[in-house]
Amino acid sequence: MSTTAERAAAPSTDAAAALLAGLVARGVRHLVISPGSRSQALALVAADLERAGLVHLHVRIDERVAGFTALGIGRETGMPAVVVCTSGTAVANLLPAALEAHHAGVPLLLLTADRPPELRGVGANQTTRQPGLFRAAARFEADLPVPDAVDHDGTAEQTAEFDTVAATALAAALGEGARAAGPVHLNVPLREPLAGAVPGWLLERATARPVAAASDIESDPEAEASGALYQGGGGIGVADVAPETEAAFPLELGARTIVVAGADAGPAAEELAHRGGFPLVAEIVSGARFGRNVVHGYRALLRDPDLGGRIERVVVLGHPTLSREVALLLGRDDVEVIAVRGPGEPVNLNGTTQGVDAVRVTSGETDRAWLGEWMRASRAAAVDLSPPAPDADGLASAVPHERLGAINAEVEVIRAPLDRAALVDALWRATWPHDRLMFGSSRLVRVADELLSGKKVSVHANRGLAGIDGTIATATGIALASQVEERPGVTRVLLGDLAFLHDLGALLLPPGEDEPRLQVVVGNDGGGTIFDGLEVASVAGDDAMDRVQYTPHTTRLEPLALAFGWEYHRVTTRVALDQVLTAPGGGRQLIEVPLPR
Template sequence: MITPSLVTATTVLRALVLRGMAHLVVAPGSRSAPLAYAAAAAHASGALSVHVRIDERDAGFTALGIARSTGLPCAVVTTSGTAVGELLPAVMEASHAGVPVVVLSADRPPELRGTGANQTTRQPGIFENFARAAVDLLPVRDPGLGEAEQRADAESFLTPVLDALHGSDATPPGPVHVNVALRDPLHPVSDDDHRHLHTWARALAEEVERARAEEPPARIAHSWSVLDEPFLTPDAAPAPDRTPTPHLACQDAAGTPHGTPLSRYTMTPGGPSAPDDATRSEGTLPVPASTVRARPGSSHPVVLAGDGAGAATARFAQAHGLPLLAEPSSNARTGDAAIASYESLLASSLGARVDSVVLVGRPTLSRTVSALLRRPDVSVVAVRPEPVPWFDRGRRPEQEVAGFAEAAGVVGPAEDGWLETWQAAGAVADAAVLRHADSRPGLTRLHVARAVWDASCEDGSVLVVGSSTVVRDLDLVARAQAPLPVVANRGVAGIDGTLATAHGVALGTGRPVRAVMGDLTFLHDSGGLLLGTGERVPDLHVVVVNDAGGGIFQTLEHGAVGQDQRYAATVERFFGTAHSVSIAELCAAHGVEYVRADSAIELTAALAAPVVGRRVVEVPLERETLREFNLAAHEVGARAVEEFLAGR
């Protein structure tokens, strides 16, 4: 007789693999051992690529990065007890971003719950506010049931829960929780068990090969949560591919290849054409069939591309001659309509003329944008062809439409020359902001942001961006150019798990990944650097902007409060959170290559290195004058726009 816990484990994993799961992340534990033995057998047969992490929080975010970047479900296995609670941050992010993460938590059987049994707590319902569905998968009541009956029993409970990964007409896709109660024995105990694992894994590999030859697995994540199809490899093999990645054609408006020194940047209006509709991936929003520019009218609309809006948004803006204000993680910051330094324009008299907004995706970064969306004289039309995961229906005021064509009809044609004015003013603002950065001695945050963005565009890397200040730096200075795949955890916008997410993106896509984040974001997830011996090492270079503390708070109200000597020490301790951690020594302890860049030349050289293996690039900056620098950068941009408009 085959051990029942192994039958349950193989049944659960087979159900997930047949739904397109190609990667599984496992954290070690005794109660979850049957799932680990099944995972090992599936990995050996080639049916599944398995990654082991000792930290459950990092395991969860690794699974999140894989699922978000591929659109396919990825499960994370944990043992019982506090290990399950460690997954809550990743599940929260998955819920708000519409990502199909599957929690497989091992648990004690019912007879041991509530008895004080070691490492036992109330696991069912732990993710109640965030999981789309959950099941407490209990052991079969009749121990005399055969293997086929045991499988059928488990599958009857699994099917509706795994169906919920897809969402519904009223609910977006998202995470689910399968709590797997397992009785001893928790390991193979007989030759029948060994044969079962081997035979099951080999049959599963053959089944997967046949199924994927007939039809590739369909992506089930929310369409705004995943990278467009052209950014993904056709089939990410379990073994890392060390073949150099071809460079993307990435030029500025004048046709000059990037790769120039960091400082003294210039920006001209326009950029490369938007991708042809033929490259549109399944699940992205359709652009109206006609690409003929609408008849000039008298309205002043803009298109706002929030997190995950996608390249179709850029095509829509360009086709209708509308200014495109695209956040870095919108994956829409490309094409002639994308406006540089758009925050500076919104703060000017040109921004005051905006009377309507076509909103796509989720705007998360700018208070200036939030103020625009709240203005009583501005109508907001949100393109939402399906339920979205980041707000409850009825809790936002904008008018919803099902597609771009309907949105275009609502806002009407733009005034003649409206886009051209924004393009020219955006170029002026961008140049002014960068002159401001160049006027400072040494590197600034804006130089680093621009350089990382350009380097990622040039070498074809996926860019993972941390929360807080870094993503806002990119929003201010990242130039619109060839499409760049960007991933950011903007569902709940936490800093936790960023390194692990970047690892997951690299493992899931099989692409080189460049990540950029602040020092606190890096230190918060420094455990993400830990890979066990023999684990697959992704191609990942991490740029750490190190200002020895929480720079984001300098740019908020707390920065102003901290200038009052009565609160200076309080703000520094509770918000600045200064530290003296040696990132070089931290990297050395984890066996990760490290380089420090103190100048533009050193940063240029560091970013020019091929993204192969793991490497950390530390860029030390000062934090004390960040508030003044940040405010001045926005002000000089807005002032340059006003001077430009006055001279027209």
């Protein structure tokens, strides 16, 4: 006769335990769960892993928010977070985050529960064709075998198979192999009973040294998972995949060269510019806007025929997206363009760009005159956005009208309304190396890119596809991951009002979870003013422009903040903004900055 424990066991829960234990044993530390019926076994195992202190568990009722929260965790840590959801439209809501992860090279693991094969295509509730849904983005995907046996001691063949799947999936997500890091999709079909007792061997397997580490498993989408119903992966063809790592491309000095650092280029771009003596055009989201070679006001300088017009060679790192001037430069047929391969589609705007795995400076003499021209122009183009310093002599003057004039000047500074330039400058100055700063895909990131000086701080942005969706959720993931173990720092995200409203659901955080130190700063100009600077503004009538592009709104942000339990501030001056950004404390703050159109 079966014992109570045996009667309570279920193949679905044992399979979920094997899969999640395999991932945790190999270093996964963050699980993001969206509740659902078909995924309950995975969710309950995740809860046990959290109780044991092995993982950080984040619950989000909106799957799109869950996906972008995991994306933020992956961006910050370089390790994938696991997203668990139920079947049906829940799975489709993960697609935006998966596409961004694909194009930006961010590791991400999607575990989607599903009906078993016999319930697909027959009108069963909440059932669609989930296998292959992420085919255009996934580094590896598999429709796993339906678990059909209970494992009493953690040694069953099925448990070993799911452990191998975990190793293969993690290796693929981390880009261990020919492909870059990115999203992985494991579709997990389950039959009833959908949950049983969590097996006693869960914690032992989750803390054991795995037989196969992720680095021991090649991320080969053709590798077989025993009994898998479907396997595939690789992203959009092979255009974004280097077949094998090649030797660093030798970069001889001599040609008039600049380095362009796009999104996520990282410190390697600054190092290359320093070694070669090249001017560095670094986007604000590149992670390379620092060092003595960085160029200020690069857009105007690229338009200058005496500087931009004389460029002979460009070396590109990262994914440039923020300026037309860089796009035009990379599209010129009279400029040699060398692009270091990234995780997404290769940069090749002129049709003749040479893609390489890496570059190294070799022979030749540094063109100091060329660098000097750029640095002199850069200094002239630099913008000082600092508020005027107080007139100390005037304030201390014994002459009444001099003292009054100094006081009035100081009052004017204090009362001066914020504009976009002052807003981005305030955030930049408030951010230190232990902080994190994220830019949404709004007009403000372009203002920041045009005006801000060099500074070595951690900057994030979803520029893989540059969508406005998921900005707050991504920033929340970054905050949660960067603040574990009581690490210091604040995560700030700057975005426009439409990007804020688009991701409003990300403000909902469940009680009882760790509360991130997160400042969401909304530049509220009442609609999509980014379109005012695009071609549509010159061809559309005012009514049509407002109706379908600017999309004005009158949403009040304070009631929204209070409804979601956020501290709210409305600031209209630079002094007030500086005080809010740097005030001691923590928690979740929504800071609204009204801006003119």
